Amino acid sequence: MAGRGRKWWWRWRSNALRRREDVLEAWLVPAVRVLVAVDDFAQRRSDRTPVRAVLIRDRGLGR
Structure with missing residues (x-):
């Protein structure tokens, strides 16, 4: 599986039809989403x- 992914990446990088806009979009879309x-x-x-908690009555421990 890893070899197949590397082959796809190599083919995309060395593709003569790859445009700068494609590379820009590949980085821009995730950056905008973040x-x-x-x-x-x-x-x-x-x-x-923020809300403050105010103790109205002390009930004591264990009662």
Whole structure:
């Protein structure tokens, strides 16, 4: 299996019909997806509001 993957990679790299746009797209699409995921995570995190816990009554231990 590994040899087959290497052969495909070699054929793609040495292909005369390979365009720069193909290489750019191969790197750009995953990079944009990662940036969108990070931005979404940052947005969700900023939407959370910190809440303080206040003890109203001390019930004691074991009661």
